[in-house]
Amino acid sequence: MGRIARLRCRECSTEFDDSLRYVCEECFGPLDVLYDYDQIRLRPSDFVGREKSLWRYLELLPVDPRFIVNLHQGFTPLQRSVKLAAQLGLKELYFKNDTVNPTFSFKDRPASIGVSKARELGLDAVGCASTGNLAAATAAHAAVAGLPCYVFIPTGLELAKVAQALTYGPRIIEVEGDYDDANRLAAQAADAFQIGMLNINLRPFYVEGSKTLAFEVAEQLGWTQPDHVIVPVGSGAMLHSISKGFDEFRSVGLLGDIQVKISAAQGKGCAPIVQAFKTHSDDVPPVEHPDTLAKSLAIGEPGDGVYALRKIRRHGGFAEEADDREIVDAIKLLAATEGIFTEPAGGVAVAVLKKLVEDGRIDRDERVVCYITGNGLKTPEAILEALPRPIVVKPDLEALAPHIRGR
Amino acid sequence: MAEILIQVPRFLSNLLKGEKEIRLEAATIRGVIETLTQRYGDDVREKLLDGEGKLKSVLNVYVNGKNIRFTGGLDTTLNSGDKIAVLPAVAGG
Numbered sequence: 001m002g003r004i005a006r007l008r009c010r011e012c013s014t015e016f017d018d019s020l021r022y023v024c025e026e027c028f029g030p031l032d033v034l035y036d037y038d039q040i041r042l043r044p045s046d047f048v049g050r051e052k053s054l055w056r057y058l059e060l061l062p063v064d065p066r067f068i069v070n071l072h073q074g075f076t077p078l079q080r081s082v083k084l085a086a087q088l089g090l091k092e093l094y095f096k097n098d099t100v101n102p103t104f105s106f107k108d109r110p111a112s113i114g115v116s117k118a119r120e121l122g123l124d125a126v127g128c129a130s131t132g133n134l135a136a137a138t139a140a141h142a143a144v145a146g147l148p149c150y151v152f153i154p155t156g157l158e159l160a161k162v163a164q165a166l167t168y169g170p171r172i173i174e175v176e177g178d179y180d181d182a183n184r185l186a187a188q189a190a191d192a193f194q195i196g197m198l199n200i201n202l203r204p205f206y207v208e209g210s211k212t213l214a215f216e217v218a219e220q221l222g223w224t225q226p227d228h229v230i231v232p233v234g235s236g237a238m239l240h241s242i243s244k245g246f247d248e249f250r251s252v253g254l255l256g257d258i259q260v261k262i263s264a265a266q267g268k269g270c271a272p273i274v275q276a277f278k279t280h281s282d283d284v285p286p287v288e289h290p291d292t293l294a295k296s297l298a299i300g301e302p303g304d305g306v307y308a309l310r311k312i313r314r315h316g317g318f319a320e321e322a323d324d325r326e327i328v329d330a331i332k333l334l335a336a337t338e339g340i341f342t343e344p345a346g347g348v349a350v351a352v353l354k355k356l357v358e359d360g361r362i363d364r365d366e367r368v369v370c371y372i373t374g375n376g377l378k379t380p381e382a383i384l385e386a387l388p389r390p391i392v393v394k395p396d397l398e399a400l401a402p403h404i405r406g407r
Numbered sequence: 408m409a410e411i412l413i414q415v416p417r418f419l420s421n422l423l424k425g426e427k428e429i430r431l432e433a434a435t436i437r438g439v440i441e442t443l444t445q446r447y448g449d450d451v452r453e454k455l456l457d458g459e460g461k462l463k464s465v466l467n468v469y470v471n472g473k474n475i476r477f478t479g480g481l482d483t484t485l486n487s488g489d490k491i492a493v494l495p496a497v498a499g500g
Contacts, residue, residue: 011465023418023495028454028465030497181472187498191417200498283464288477301467301474303497 004062007031007204010307018062020121020196022203030304031204032244033062037251044223044254054109054212060248061212062205063113067120069145073108074212076100078220078369083337084350088357092367094226096217097340103136103164104375105296105343106238110209111137114198115145117205123196127151127170129186130199131179131234131296132161133374138198139168150195152186154179158295158379178290180301199237203303210238214245217369218255225260227366228317230353232345232373233264233273234297236308242371243311261366264312264319265352267292267327267344273305277312277319284309293324293382294344296374318361322351328386330354331376341376349373408432409485411439414492422454423447436468437481439491467494 007016011029022031040059050056054074058065077097085093098106111134118126127150128138135151142149149170153162154177166172175182183200190197198206218225225246231239243262249255266274270290276283284305290298302308312319322330327344330351335341342350353370356362376383393399413429423429424447431446433439444452457463461481468475469492475483 023497025418025421028418028463028495030465030495177472180474183498184469184472184492184494187416187494188414188492203497286474286476288474301496303495306464 004033004035006034008034020123020201022201030307033204033208035060035248037248040252042252042254044219047219054112054209054216057212057215060208060215060252061113062208063116064120067116069112069116069119069141071102071108071112071140071144073102073112073209075216078217079338079340081338084333087337088354089364090357090362090368091365094217094221094367094369095334095338095340096213096369096371098213098371098373099340099342099346099375101137103133103140104378105133105137106210106213106371106373107133107137108140109212110134110206110237110241111141111198113209114138114196114202114206115141115147117202118147118196118198119145121196123194124148125150125194126196126198126202127186127189128198128200129153129179129183130165131298132157132165132378133296134199135165135170135172136161136168139165139170142170143168150186150189152182152189154182156295158381160380161378164378179299180286183301199235203237207237207241210241211245211248213238213371214242215249218246218249221367223254225255225258226369227259228261228263228362228368230263230265230349230356230368230370232294232297232349232371233266233302233308233319234299234345235302236264236273236304236306238371238373239264239308240304240311243314259315261315261317262311263317263352263356263362264308265349266319266321267294267297267348268321268323270294270298270300271319271321272300272302273308273312274319274321276305276309282306282309292344293327294348295379296343296345297348318356320352320355322348322355326351328383331383332386334372335376340372342372343374343376343379344382345374346372346376408434409487409489411485411487411489411491413439413443414490416493418495419493422450433485435481435485436462436470436475436483436491439485440481465496467496467498468492469494
């Protein structure tokens with residue numbers, strides 16, 4: 001059962017009941033869901049035979065099980081790397097492959113909680129502001145839940161992402177502007193029309209879904225923690241949530257003291273958290289004109305930026321960026337070595353992983369997990385230019401022969 | 408002095424006595440905050456500004472959709488017809 005004790009302000013610690021609120025009334029800080037950790041004692045044996053989805057962690061999820069919208073989200077493969085690990089000289093490297101979720105990105109995790117909670121709270125419409133992945137995830141969950149859905153997207157989103165989202169049947173509002181414009185309008189619409197916007201007024205509950213990325217990694221590593229994780233970062237919510245996930249497993253007795261280094265990966269051209277990290281700043285100045293191939297991370301005003309920065313610094317993680325060329329090369333590298341086809345956000349993570357290993361910021365003995373957050377089928381335009389073209393031949397064996405190498 | 412419109416978000420509703428829209432005259436954002444403080448009480452200034460008199464980092468203020476962090480902060484000048492929106496920073500993304 002979602003045993004939520006309360007919502008607590010991350011800034012001033014004021015507490016509130018489990019209700020539809022996302023901003024502290026005292027200081028306007030964000031709210032976190034907290035559970036009665038003392039009353040939740042879990043052991044690895046408790047998980048044997050449980051559903052192979054993120055719902056296996058129900059004790060630490062903020063939803064009444066009667067309202068769950070279940071698309072069997074999560075519990076995705078933790079793939080042990082062989083070829084890329086060898087190439088980088090890493091002894092133990094894993095990829096958390098979230099490309100295979102029901103709507104093909106990790107957003108199925110927070111969306112599952114957001115839409116379920118909206119039902120529990122009796123809301124009659126849901127929506128979100130999205131760079132693409134959340135649009136599809138929200139629309140799919142809303143469709144299954146039978147709720148009207150309003151998705152706010154910026155101009156210029158990749159066609160495949162829009163097509164996918166549209167197919168589930170929501171109303172998609174393309175805002176003339178960038179993501180931050182879409183987000184702002186969605187926030188105003190949430191108030192004006194009483195819509196449960198997953199990443200806005202349902203945010204404290206919604207982000208709880210992303211922490212299952214930490215839960216699963218710990219479970220899949222045999223109930224131990226990795227040394228270092230690489231996380232692609234847009235708003236910072238996922239990174240902050242992953243950190244919370246490891247901490248909660250400690251709180252309920254499933255892990256020992258948490259020492260996981262968490263490193264952020266952003267696209268150059270929209271890397272406000274990386275800039276703040278590198279300039280030793282505690283503030284995260286917004287980026288006015290985001291410009292990166294990694295459109296799913298192109299959030300100029302990251303709502304959880306400051307908090308993600310603290311989690312990065314907490315155990316000695318890093319924040320690094322990758323330019324468009326590096327992102328494309330990394331997408332190809334991951335596909336060619338591990339058989340995983342990712343969209344640019346995953347490419348950013350792999351590119352940054354490579355940089356951190358090559359310059360010694362990640363030690364070769366570290367046990368590393370790299371989060372691959374979205375499927376490459378969503379963004380074919382991103383890499384088309386960089387791909388070789390098929391070899392065209394007449395249907396004739398002699399014409400073919402020169403193209404078959406080594407034969 | 409410019410005549411501007413403030414769209415009041417739900418989370419500021421209590422602070423601004425339940426108003427959904429507020430029209431007032433001000434030359435800058437700083438002026439807007441001062442006028443609101445005069446109208447609705449000292450709580451307004453105390454809750455919106457930090458100890459150094461700057462806008463709290465948990466808040467974003469927009470004039471016609473543009474974040475004032477890019478236009479001079481509290482000294483952002485206003486023109487008649489401008490629309491002001493306020494959002495918590497946590498709503499970003």
